Amino acid sequence: MSLKTEWKKLLLIIGVFLGVYFLPVGAPRFDNALTESLYLVKWYAQEHVILCLIPAFFIAGAISVFVSQASVMKYFGPKANKVLAYGVASISGSILAVCSCTVLPLFAGIWRMGAGLGPATAFLYSGPAINVLAIILTARILGMEMGIARAVGAIAFSVIIGLIMHFIYRKEEMERANGQMNMPVPEVRRPLWQNAFFFAVMIGVLVFANWGKPLEGDHGLWSLIYQYKWWIAGFSLLSLAVILFRWFKKDELKEWTSATWVFALQILPLLLGGVLVSGFLLGRVGHEGIIPNRWVEWAVGGNSLRANLLSSVVAAFMYFATLTEVPILQGLIGAGMGKGPALALLLAGPALSLPSMLVLRSIMGTQKTVVYVSLVIVMATISGMIFGAF
Secondary structure (H helix, E strand, O other): OOHHHHHHHHHHHHHHHHHHHOOOOOOHHHHHHHHHHHHHHHHHHHHHHHHHHHHHHHHHHHHHHHOOHHHHHHHHOOOOOHHHHHHHHHHHHHHHOOOOOOHHHHHHHHHHOOOOHHHHHHHHHHHHHOOHHHHHHHHHHHOHHHHHHHHHHHHHHHHHHHHHHHHHOHHHHHHHHHHHHOOOOOOOOOOHHHHHHHHHHHHHHHHHHOOOOOOOOOOOHHHHHHHOHHHHHHHHHHHHHHHHHHHOOHHHHHHHHHHHHHHHHHHHHHHHHHHHHHHHHHOOOOOOOOOOHHHHHHHOEOOOHHHHHHHHHHHHHOOOOOOOHHHHHHHHHHOOEOHHHHHHHHHHOOOOOHHHHHHHHHHHOHHHHHHHHHHHHHHHHHHHHHHHHO
């Protein structure tokens, strides 16, 4: 063992000891932040793990086991038709309408099966950012201008970020694609229509079990689906059980559950740890963490570069459950937040969070994660300044 390594260990031990020694236990703000972190992770476990993450893990496991690499390469690979690849990535992401954490297992599934970095990151952004109900809610509560700006910005972001990611890593992507094309084509286990129906019912469970509550006074299709969402989700789950019994062999089911467990083991601990840290720093909706809300409100007033950048950065690290960003923004705007920083928060917040960053790093590495997060923050900041100026 080298002397340098031993010194690093010693410094780490000293740092941990000093941190524990001076831990401000008993200080009201520290104790409250600690409580908030536990409340947030409890809420996350109750509201998101069973209905959101577990179905997403099973879908991701199914992608890695039952979807052929050739199919993924055809529609999402680095050499795929750009219009088709980014169009499918954006549309499929927006249909799911999941939060920044639930989309991660699905992203990991298509990435590992050979999807190009560009289309995969377009899907990664579009899933939590392009939520039809969230955009409608934004327009109803924060104004039509904000709703339109959010819709246009989110759709454009998913494509632009994907294209930039592909351009930056194009050499690496082509080498990866060439290596995957030389791999043997797996044997087709069942007809395409059976696989399509299998994935459709799984997505049905995920989407309808988490169908958002309609706006007050809304009696349209969205409200009707919400009224019967458990019946639809239950029918999807029953259909899935019949499909598994009729079409799948025992060894296939074992392989599927094994792949699902790998995704859960990789992602869930990081997500829960990230939610704890996020709750400690920023608290829950309507509650403060260690960072006072007044600091954030003071920092994001007006339409300066500082206000837009800080809004994007804070939004990127804070965890937003689906639709919670709108009431948060309503309160911040009432406290003096500028319209530019408000849009920056809408474009950066739902797509990113500290928990999702930790998981992304484990999936595609530190450098690509930093580049992706930086692109979202920079583009949200620029969009906020342009929107605020007009």
